[in-house]
Amino acid sequence: MRDRVMTVMVAGTETSASALAWTFHYLAAHPYTQQQLHTEVDTVLCGRIPTVADLPKLDVTRRVFTEVLRLRPPGWMTTRVTTTSTRLAGLTIPRRATVVVSPYVLHHDPSSFPDPERFDPDRWLPHNAQHVPRGAMIPFGAGTRKCIGDTLAMTEAALAIAHITSHWQLSSHPGHQVKAALRMTLGVGPLPMRPTPRRPLAP
Template identity: 45%
Template structure:
């Protein structure tokens, strides 16, 4: 680091004399970080109570942190507060242990397995249609986000673990909401109190983890007893052996991986679909074009994996939805050694945050960034865009292992439901993003459904 670079300090809001920008980070983080980039540029410095944080908004800096100098950046101590829930699963583990677990999990998501997954996914969608048809026939309002959570949870359980989680959907939803809210509170506390203290929030969190543990250990126990034997991800993890010791994973290790994939796998995809249907309801011309594409190419036939490359507009709608409302809206790392990002020094121990929600709205890379425009993902319009201007699944070696499955689920659900239903938001129902660990609609998405006319 040169002497001149070492003396430069990134611009940014000073905030409160003691708490810095932590109060606004708690109350309205999306506005804080959007305004930060607009006012101060692509590197913004925020004091956050006892921590110093640098926000990165240029794809070149994102690439340095996630790819070129990734060995210098690790998960933050704040992220480690997820450990009571996720343990040493793929999201939180580091180093050689993470590499081993990633190698074990990766084959379960290879392209050759997607065809079988697609058949299971479309079968589960078809199983849900009578319930949705009944809601449409009665004109009964319902929470679309909750229904999508239920559907995607069933998909995740079946294709990855051979488990039927449909009866657990309500318990999982309540437990996950408690976990996200309580952990968000802890992450944003200046002085987090020990989990051993019998505080109401700590008790709620422990009860929620117990609910999730009972479900996850139930999946593992069932497989030990020989139920649902298959060649899915759980089978791969249970059959894996350490190259040096020959030992397999303990049930605790299995629990951590299953928990991570159940929670991360269904929460993010269901939120992405919820935001997609919200945007389509706001843009009827896009909704009509999507339904026309699916109907013209497929009629009433169930889509297969081979159909998806032809459903180009359907895929672009999902991509554009994840641009405007990326489920994983924030990626945080801590610098292990000094570095330079955007021409500014980053001292060892500094937290750097990469915000897809902000980068996806950067006017240097996105024309009219607040506009819903799926065709911005046409090759002719996206070819010159930097790789890390769009990163709904992260990037580098720690890019989401299940991104292919998430896209498969998203495209199939979108095609089959948008062809069949029009969803109308209940008048007066507020829709606003809630930036917890994931980006979810704070009040859900209350809608009524209307069946479309069958193609002639």
């Protein structure tokens, strides 16, 4: 029981925290996108705390977070062990071999995502997203061992982003260079930022 609780705690905290940190970094680096987000949250929320009922209307929020999961997937690498010898992409893989699968590499394949290093939430507009090949976007893994927290992660992230950007304008710290921190997750490293209140702070 302890191990199960630890798995959910570890798998469900560092991943979401890394993705949110990257989101704040990309918003600060893309003022136009941050402006679009402000317009959305101001229209939908009018300063109140977001709830799950607001999610269908938080379209920019969802696209921004999806694009962050593409560019900087916290689960950048996962593994599978073959149960039988097989051939894959012209290679013979023996039984019990560990195969490394990298969502990061797949998400940066230019044949799936043109100009892959460019941060572009519009990739996830329906008429663009329909051209993304099946299996090209797997921030939560795939198959029977796929992340069990994917819906919770998308929900909590959208609510956090909407609430934070409703109240704060995010700017990067002048002169600070963001460096990826590659561990079990793809973290953002130290991220000093300048938050400016967008509405009067509660007394």
